[in-house]
Amino acid sequence: MDIIAAHQQGLTEQLEEEVAAVAGRAKDHGQRAMVLHHLYDHSRGAHAWALAEARRDLSIAEGLEALAKRLGRWGWLWARSDEARNALARLAEAMGDESRARCTAAYLAYRLSATPALRSVAEQRLPPALLQALDECHAARRSGEAVSAELVSQLAEQSGSHALGAVDHDMVAAAWSAIDATWLRRPARRLMGAKPLARAEARDQRRGRAKVEQALRNDPRLPASFRANPAQHFYALRHALVERRRRQWRQACDREPDSFELAA
Secondary structure, eight states: OOHHHHHHHHHHHHHHHHHHHHHHOOTOOHHHHHHHHHHHTTTTTTOOOHHHHHHHHHHHHHHHHHHHHHHHGGGGTTTHHHHHHHHHHHHHHHHHHHHHHHHEEEEEEHHHOOOGGGGHHHHSSSSHHHHHHHHHHHHHHTOOOOOOOOHHHHHHHHHHHHHHHHHHHHHHHHHHHHHSSSHHHHHHHHSSSSSHHHHHHHHHHHOOOOHHHHHHHTTTOOOOOHHHHHHHHHHHHHHHHHHHHHHHHHHHHSTTTHHHHHEE
């Protein structure tokens, strides 16, 4: 491997580490919402899919919280409540993993396409239509020019398709099957099934992106520092998460007696 290839590999690994950190754990829906909002904000509003996905993450978090409360209040009235509790935990993990995969795909695609040193990696990993839409998005962002409605629509379509391909659909389907076998089926489908999530997105589209973004920024489940300055909060969050992962890696190495010799 030559020096340029080694440098590129190092940059790619560093970016992948960052992406894994900001995408968070399955339950970190609020964190992902702030990361996705950053894509929308950084793109000067062109990445409307990211804003819609941020809202989707918060809707899932809200639905899971409502189901957990329902289970706590009424679970004792129903037979096989342990089965319902286990099914809900399984659904929370599956939908969290789904959201994490979608966020990871979107954030990595955006960063790869925006980094000239990783151009060849972007061309290898991203569908051509998505890469072209992101290229146009970045060009407009850098020039300060307005983006067309056609580009916003194309970027949303390609981002959605790319994110969908990153999801473990079998795991999600199995989790829903487990829920459907319990008394939580109807409230779960009503709160966070595919149809209600699609209806919520359609309502947001009718409201317009400016109002939707304001609603997201005012969401009380997100930190006050995000509401005050989303960009500053995001960069502080990203730095803290990456540093935490590095600290955990160093601590893990310190626990291995031969780690210094192996690293050397």
